[in-house]
Amino acid sequence: MYNLDIPGWMPECQLQVIEKLAAKIPPESVMVEVGSYCGRSAYCWAKSVDPSVTVYCIDIWDIHRYKPRPNVTLGDDTPMDRDHGRVSNLEQVHPSLENFKANTRDCHNIVALQGASPHDFRSWPDQSVSLVFLDGLHSNPWYQNDLYFWYSKVVPGGIICGDDYSSGHSDVVWTTQNFASLFGLTVLVHERFWLIHKPPAWDPFDALPNIAESNWFEPVAAGRARPSL
Numbered sequence: 711m712y713n714l715d716i717p718g719w720m721p722e723c724q725l726q727v728i729e730k731l732a733a734k735i736p737p738e739s740v741m742v743e744v745g746s747y748c749g750r751s752a753y754c755w756a757k758s759v760d761p762s763v764t765v766y767c768i769d770i771w772d773i774h775r776y777k778p779r780p781n782v783t784l785g786d787d788t789p790m791d792r793d794h795g796r797v798s799n800l801e802q803v804h805p806s807l808e809n810f811k812a813n814t815r816d817c818h819n820i821v822a823l824q825g826a827s828p829h830d831f832r833s834w835p836d837q838s839v840s841l842v843f844l845d846g847l848h849s850n851p852w853y854q855n856d857l858y859f860w861y862s863k864v865v866p867g868g869i870i871c872g873d874d875y876s877s878g879h880s881d882v883v884w885t886t887q888n889f890a891s892l893f894g895l896t897v898l899v900h901e902r903f904w905l906i907h908k909p910p911a912w913d914p915f916d917a918l919p920n921i922a923e924s925n926w927f928e929p930v931a932a933g934r935a936r937p938s939l
């Protein structure tokens with residue numbers, strides 16, 4: 711379920727991808743969205759997951775630091791831009807916590823966390839989140855920091871995904887591809903939406919098949935002292 715009136719940068723076709731992915735998140739678990747803006751994608755996650763899933767929504771919500779504005783429709787008279795939403799006045803496109811809360815007021819499973827990702831969330835426990843959706847900053851070093859940080863927070867078998875896998879956001883494309891090839895993972899892409907499935911039992915040596923298959927490493931017997939290097 712989604713609300714096309716909420717301003718933002720999420721075309722209807724991607725809201726439909728969110729709906730499908732949200733349905734796969736196990737009941738009673740947790741998901742994180744980084745970059746919630748006015749709540750367009752957050753509303754869709756929150757209304758499409760099982761109601762027992764907690765949706766943590768992270769954003770700086772700082773009108774002085776985040777300047778881009780979506781190309782919204784103003785007022786009721788003109789046909790709506792279905793990719794960016796509709797507002798009755800331009801204050802409703804300010805990236806403020808107030809606007810986010812107003813647009814998601816009937817989403818009881820959302821917890822809004824104001825702060826800069828990943829720095830302000832560095833004590834977040836590892837392997838504790840079923841799905842992370844990255845839609846904060848799309849250029850490096852910020853995007854890369856988010857990708858590496860939040861992947862470590864995903865449970866084995868969980869999903870990390872994001873928006874803007876497109877030529878206009880080359881850092882998203884190259885950083886995601888490099889990350890996946892480094893760790894032996896596969897990037898799935900649908901339109902501008904990308905997704906990486908974390909293997910059920912993630913072992914860093916799985917990512918290094920050539921080394922692991924050579925006899926460079928031998929199992930260390932339990933209790934044996936680690937040789938000094």
Ligand SMILES: C[S@@+](CC[C@H](N)C(=O)[O-])C[C@H]1O[C@@H](n2cnc3c(N)ncnc32)[C@H](O)[C@@H]1O
Pocket residue numbers: 717718719720744745746747748749750751752768769770771772776805825826827828845846847
């Ligand atoms: C492209 S918009 C998100 C669009 C939103 N998902 C939607 O459905 O419309 C990017 C958002 O990332 C936020 N942002 C920028 N830097 C951030 C950071 N370091 N941590 C968290 N959010 C950040 C901005 O304030 C902005 O609201």
